[in-house]
Amino acid sequence: MTRDHSLNPPTTPSSALVGAALVTTLLALYSALVFAPTDRVQGDVQRLFYLHVPAALTMYLAILLVFIASLRYLQTRDAAWDELATSGAEIGLLWGTIVLLTGAMWAKPIWGAWWTWDARLTSFFILWLIFVAYVMLRSYGGEVEQVARFCAVLSILGFVGMPITHYAVEWFRTMHPGPVIMTEGGLGRGLPGSMLATFAFGLVASVVLFANLFILRLRLEQQSRRTQQIRRHLDLMETS
Amino acid sequence: MPEPAIKISGLSKHFGPTTALAGVDISLQPGEFLTIFGPNGSGKTTMMRIIASLSRPSTGSVELFGQNIRRAPAHARQRIGFVTHRSLLYSSLSGFQNVHFFARMFGVDNAADRAREILSAMGLEHRMDDKVSTYSRGIEQRCAIARALVHHPDVLLLDEPFSGLDPDATARLQTLLAGPEGESRTVILTSHDLTYGAKNADRVAILTRGHLGFTANVEQIAEGTMPDIYREHTRGNRG
Amino acid sequence: MNMVRFTFILISKDLRLEWRSKEVLSSTVFFAMIALTVIYFGFQPGRFQVADVGPGILWTAFLFSALLGMNRMFQAESERGGLEGLMLCPIDRTTLYLAKCGTLFVLLTTTIVATFFMFIIFFNVRLLGQLPQLALVAILGSLGLSALGTSFAAMASKTSARDILLPLLLVPIAIPLLIAAVKCTAAILSGDGLTTAQSWVQLLAAFDVIFLAAGYLTFPAILEE
Amino acid sequence: MMTNPGYLFAGFALAWGLVLVYLWFLSRRSAVVQKELETLEQRLNKAKPQD
Numbered sequence: 109m110t111r112d113h114s115l116n117p118p119t120t121p122s123s124a125l126v127g128a129a130l131v132t133t134l135l136a137l138y139s140a141l142v143f144a145p146t147d148r149v150q151g152d153v154q155r156l157f158y159l160h161v162p163a164a165l166t167m168y169l170a171i172l173l174v175f176i177a178s179l180r181y182l183q184t185r186d187a188a189w190d191e192l193a194t195s196g197a198e199i200g201l202l203w204g205t206i207v208l209l210t211g212a213m214w215a216k217p218i219w220g221a222w223w224t225w226d227a228r229l230t231s232f233f234i235l236w237l238i239f240v241a242y243v244m245l246r247s248y249g250g251e252v253e254q255v256a257r258f259c260a261v262l263s264i265l266g267f268v269g270m271p272i273t274h275y276a277v278e279w280f281r282t283m284h285p286g287p288v289i290m291t292e293g294g295l296g297r298g299l300p301g302s303m304l305a306t307f308a309f310g311l312v313a314s315v316v317l318f319a320n321l322f323i324l325r326l327r328l329e330q331q332s333r334r335t336q337q338i339r340r341h342l343d344l345m346e347t348s
Numbered sequence: 349m350p351e352p353a354i355k356i357s358g359l360s361k362h363f364g365p366t367t368a369l370a371g372v373d374i375s376l377q378p379g380e381f382l383t384i385f386g387p388n389g390s391g392k393t394t395m396m397r398i399i400a401s402l403s404r405p406s407t408g409s410v411e412l413f414g415q416n417i418r419r420a421p422a423h424a425r426q427r428i429g430f431v432t433h434r435s436l437l438y439s440s441l442s443g444f445q446n447v448h449f450f451a452r453m454f455g456v457d458n459a460a461d462r463a464r465e466i467l468s469a470m471g472l473e474h475r476m477d478d479k480v481s482t483y484s485r486g487i488e489q490r491c492a493i494a495r496a497l498v499h500h501p502d503v504l505l506l507d508e509p510f511s512g513l514d515p516d517a518t519a520r521l522q523t524l525l526a527g528p529e530g531e532s533r534t535v536i537l538t539s540h541d542l543t544y545g546a547k548n549a550d551r552v553a554i555l556t557r558g559h560l561g562f563t564a565n566v567e568q569i570a571e572g573t574m575p576d577i578y579r580e581h582t583r584g585n586r587g
Numbered sequence: 588m589n590m591v592r593f594t595f596i597l598i599s600k601d602l603r604l605e606w607r608s609k610e611v612l613s614s615t616v617f618f619a620m621i622a623l624t625v626i627y628f629g630f631q632p633g634r635f636q637v638a639d640v641g642p643g644i645l646w647t648a649f650l651f652s653a654l655l656g657m658n659r660m661f662q663a664e665s666e667r668g669g670l671e672g673l674m675l676c677p678i679d680r681t682t683l684y685l686a687k688c689g690t691l692f693v694l695l696t697t698t699i700v701a702t703f704f705m706f707i708i709f710f711n712v713r714l715l716g717q718l719p720q721l722a723l724v725a726i727l728g729s730l731g732l733s734a735l736g737t738s739f740a741a742m743a744s745k746t747s748a749r750d751i752l753l754p755l756l757l758v759p760i761a762i763p764l765l766i767a768a769v770k771c772t773a774a775i776l777s778g779d780g781l782t783t784a785q786s787w788v789q790l791l792a793a794f795d796v797i798f799l800a801a802g803y804l805t806f807p808a809i810l811e812e
Numbered sequence: 813m814m815t816n817p818g819y820l821f822a823g824f825a826l827a828w829g830l831v832l833v834y835l836w837f838l839s840r841r842s843a844v845v846q847k848e849l850e851t852l853e854q855r856l857n858k859a860k861p862q863d
Binding site for chain 3: 182234237238240241244245248249250253254257258260261262264265266268269272273275276277279280
């Protein structure tokens with residue numbers, strides 16, 4: 109009787125990581141709301157920048173993670189890769205939703221609209237839609253193993269389409285410039301010292317927090333696979 | 349010992365919590381005919397689909413004439429004829445058009461004549477030009493068997509081929525299997541029907557809950573004891 | 588190259604099946620007609636410049652009728668297991684992708700020609716010498732949708748919720764194609780011609796190449812159990 | 813004095829609210845799976861104590 113359920117115990121976020129998440133998020137929160145100077149032009153609502161942009165960068169990180177995990181899954185058909193992809197996609201979608209919401213909160217007072225078809229926002233929104241499709245496919249895709257394959261293919265097709273989506277949206281905007289879009293202070297370039305530091309804190313906090321949630325979600329995925337394996341094991345023992 | 353026609357080693361397949369196959373080993377010499385009995389849900393169809401390269405095993409391998417089918421799947425499929433519960437035909441095309449299409453896909457030369465020949469061998473001379481959607485279950489099964497044999501496969505995988513066949517069609521299939529179409533071929537036939545299954549067989553096996561519980565040469569089984577052996581091996585089975 | 592021969596045999600089989608049932612074409616062309624009509628009433632007639640709004644109407648109607656057609660694509664296959672019959676043939680799964688893509692391309696080009704034709708009549712568009720340019724955009728657009736559509740239609744056909752999944756999977760990724768096609772068509776309708784939309788034509792071509800390649804390579808993973 | 817504080821705090825509140833709500837759902841989902849896992853492991857040990 110092959111004991112195939114001796115899977116290593118499901119990973120849990122180490123206390124160090126949880127601690128790091130607490131410290132960095134508090135630090136980021138404090139610096140974003142207090143330490144960083146008020147933006148002369150946009151006022152205090154600009155502080156949302158320290159949450160909005162780091163979260164967006166973290167989602168791009170999640171997209172890369174899901175893409176690599178999907179490729180590896182199709183090559184090895186090892187369920188562990190599929191678990192990484194599932195967890196990355198779900199937390200990535202959560203971060204993406206946060207980016208869109210904070211973006212809207214920031215855009216309303218500054219540009220007078222909850223949403224503008226700014227090139228970067230539009231590209232981001234399309235990627236967010238693909239993540240929604242990924243999570244939907246995850247639940248409607250049918251049998252476990254088929255779902256894993258389909259989601260892997262979807263994430264690969266979505267990923268290879270990113271550059272072309274970027275250019276299509278970019279040219280679409282620049283060819284017809286809409287309301288002059290305030291550049292969001294660039295990605296840290298040309299930011300005065302204290303703002304740059306706050307931005308860095310925000311980024312670190314976002315990535316560390318993402319890692320925590322990602323591992324928690326991964327643990328759930330591993331546990332549910334473990335229950336399946338044990339059920340299969342019990343099923344086999346009944347019959348032999 | 350010449351290379352086995354089919355060598356299945358450590359074959360297992362599970363779908364989430366359920367295990368369809370839990371370690372099956374079979375080795376068949378060219379021309380050998382193996383019948384596998386087993387109740388529904390014993391993993392017969394899953395195993396046949398894996399051998400036919402339609403499905404990927406969780407563990408284990410299938411070798412056809414010494415070559416792993418996953419290494420050269422297209423080449424392996426050229427030599428396999430597969431019959432299963434679904435006919436794999438197109439309802440809005442006629443029997444002839446279906447079999448002719450498959451003949452061309454398998455690169456059979458003068459595909460049209462060969463298609464007509466095999467369809468007639470299955471007693472479909474008068475029905476081959478009707479649409480498959482007009483066929484009864486038995487006629488459709490005959491047409492499916494014709495599709496599986498049209499390219500002179502070396503290996504025949506017949507998954508419960510007799511189900512839905514009337515006596516005449518059953519007799520035709522058995523004569524076909526014994527005749528020029530069948531005798532030089534390696535055959536695995538699965539069935540849960542003890543009367544017809546073992547008629548052409550050299551060896552018999554029983555598959556229960558994904559295990560091969562019993563295998564023996566036909567000569568070793570005393571006349572008429574098959575039903576008792578079968579009952580004994582499938583006793584604790586919910587299938 | 589027998590791959591080309593097999594692809595041709597498969598496509599001719601698919602087109603014969605389609606010719607018999609006319610399932611895909613009837614649904615796509617008819618839906619495009621409905622869409623154009625509804626959209627026409629949606630806009631105050633005569634209050635808009637055809638060159639500005641027309642291309643958007645045209646390609647949106649075409650996209651959604653294409654989605655309808657794609658959902659029916661694997662219908663004939665799934666009735667009695669025809670797809671598995673194809674998977675039993677001694678061909679690589681990637682050849683199946685080329686064949687299905689080819690079939691869908693033929694169906695979509697027919698659909699888009701019909702949609703263009705209806706559009707020209709409904710919106711009274713005067714098309715001087717621009718037909719070859721329109722043909723180029725139609726072909727590039729249909730090819731891109733075929734490449735992407737084949738992958739996602741194959742997936743959707745194996746799930747229970749195919750009608751909602753296919754648009755959800757395909758539309759976000761197909762947005763660049765939609766933008767580029769609309770931009771090219773607008774350039775043609777406004778009389779400037781494609782030379783002014785050079786970069787958009789290249790983007791369309793790039794889209795086709797990327798998704799034909801990616802679709803080709805990932806198709807076995809979709810079919811295989 | 814803070815300018816546009818409403819949108820600022822709304823933005824942060826929404827972000828953190830979403831994370832907390834997700835964490836809550838996640839903990840509920842894993843509690844269910846955890847319980848299921850424990851019962852199954854008990855059945856496993858009971859079925860093969862000598863292992």
